[in-house]
Structure formats: structure tokens, C-alpha cells
Amino acid sequence: MTSSDIxxxxxxxxxxxxxKTL
Incomplete structure (x- = not known):
């Protein structure tokens, strides 16, 4: 996993x- 993926x-x-808060 690359940093951009994270x-x-x-x-x-x-x-x-x-x-979800809507």
C-alpha cells in the first residue's frame, strides 16, 4: 500500500x- 493509497x-x-451524519 502506497502513501497515496492511504x-x-x-x-x-x-x-x-x-x-452518515447527514
């Missing part, structure tokens, strides 16, 4: 969290 995953998780 960054992408972190952004995805943030998005999911935002959707």
Missing part, C-alpha cells in the same frame, strides 16, 4: 462519515 482511503472515510 491518503485516498482517509478521504473516502471522511466522506462516509459526513454522509
Amino acid at each position: 491518503e485516498h482511503f482517509a478521504v473516502l472515510e471522511e466522506l462516509v462519515h459526513e454522509i
Whole structure:
């Protein structure tokens, strides 16, 4: 896993969290 992959995953998780709080 590259650092860019981890960054992408972190952004995805943030998005999911935002959707869940809506």
C-alpha cells in the first residue's frame, strides 16, 4: 500500500462519515 493509497482511503472515510451524519 502506497502513501497515496492511504491518503485516498482517509478521504473516502471522511466522506462516509459526513454522509452518515447527514
